Amino acid sequence: MNEKIYQMINQQVFPSAFCPGCGHGILMNAILRAIAELEMEMKDMLFVSGIGCAAWIPSPHFKADTLHTLHGRAIAYATGAKLYNPKLKVMIVSGDGDLSAIGGNHLIHAARRNMDMTVVCANNGIYGMTGGQVASTTPLGSRTSTTPKGNQEPPFDLCKLVEAAGGTFVARQPVVTPIPLTRTLKKAIVHKGFSFVDVLSPCPTQFGRRNAFRTPYDMLTYLKNTCVSVEKAKSTAPDEIKGKILVGEFVGGKGGEA
């Protein structure tokens, strides 16, 4: 399997541009593993991304057709390609700022149309590439380069947003549990219609160091301890899940085709 995944990557682009401790590498692995396990061919895929660190996951790493678009526009570009050639299996991989702030309009409208595509949001809660500015997903109180005293704006719950807009497969997984993440990505890929996976990925360089996470390991541990599956949450006292992040498949997960 590892050899197969290796073949899906453009070797000449290494070393990767991701910072040490970045979660995007785990996500990249999970995406490729999901495709390999589904026995899908990279030549049948089209990967579309916007601007930002997460947009680099498919472009230039993936040996497939890739379209690295403008900031926020990945879903709009993907919509045109998919409509004209419905045989293309389209996956959008981009960041939280790209997909939900500057590109928020395209996100909700593609969900509303139930466009047959998979959107993978590498969500690190911050603008990493530009120097750690606050995002529409930054938790309340977090310090960023543009909220030095702590973020005062409440963040989006992207899964609720996409569900309300009409997405027919909606899930969230952190990169710290790569096996459930891969499983969910597989379901999202085979789902017919608009599938959205909010992938929580740590950014130690821009988020961690401003918010008392001394090491990348601290961020991973925090994510692991903070995420609670929707199933587990049902049998847990409300007080105990206060402040936790719900993960799992919220819409379209049960009895899915995968």
Place this chain on the structure above:
Amino acid sequence: MALQLKKVKSSLSPGWYFMQGDEAAAEGAIAAGCRFYAGYPITPSSEVMVHMVKRLAEVNGVFIQMEDEIGSIGALIGASWAGAKVLTATAGPGISLMTEGIGYAVITETPCVIIDVQRAGPSTGQATRPGQGDVMQVKWGAHGDNEIVALAPWSVQEMYELTIKAFNFAERFRVPAFLLADEGVGHLRETLVIHEEVEIFDRLKKRGEPPFGTEDPTGVPPMPAFGEGENLLITGSTHDERGFRKTADPGTHAKLTERLVRKVRDYKNEVIQTESYFMEDAEFGVVSFGFTARAAIQAVKTLRKEGLKVGMLRLVSIWPFADEAVAEMGRKCKAIYVPEMNRGQIAGEIRKYTSQPIIPIPKTNGEVFEPAEIVEAIRRNMI
């Protein structure tokens, strides 16, 4: 590489039609082989979209009304790389939103046709009124250097014919090509003659060839589509001929940006088209384009009857600019008068190529020119 056109049967039966300009442009797109439209409603271009819905359904094409113009140009670029000839239609405010995508189409060499039915700006301005204020916007709206193609129809016939040409140039040069129409000609209804055949150009494909570079510094590379097994790497960042990002390499950036300009500029005479009227003995020149040219030619004829030796140059193509034609007029004429529905955008461009006096005749009240106004303005400003 010259423009090698192939003849295909017209999509409409040959004959005479009574048609609106916007609809004729949509018919031109279908004839040119356009099979994808993405757009957003905006006056005075919406009739193009409404007509495309109907026609694309008949030819097994794809239509989508997007959430905004940013999405429209995005869908256009995605579909173009999926292999389609693509069209959108809008007006100035829509061009404003599309501009980031136009820049992206320039650097990624994505063929697309954009119909701009100009209305009276700036901003929302007078939505239902004509204007010609987007001349510079379509050329210089996007940041960085942009070589694009823009054609300016003056009749319903040209709304049809120049749309076909815009597709041919978009595909030939792999650039955004504009039909720089205006509300006057877009909403005009008059005769459209359809002939047996039209001449079209289809983008070149060559398996395995680099899609973003050629040995020739003025060349246009072949363009594969998604799903053809080419592992396309498309990016708006500076890239080498295979699409790999080279965002800090001066050589790659210089090579790319120079070719993006030269692939059009060095072959500008393939695009540039003008029409001359009464220029043989002209002592005074008029330069006009689009709907305004219909009033201008009447004004020239009136002045001729009075014995004034006036000639006229109609710009059929706007970008690349007809530099040699206006320079030639400058050599012949004592002064050049330029009526246009803006504050002198073409007049300013002409000044680059001749030192003769250029007299703008601007009109920005949201109304088209009357021939008498142009006659009066020329008489008032005789040199």
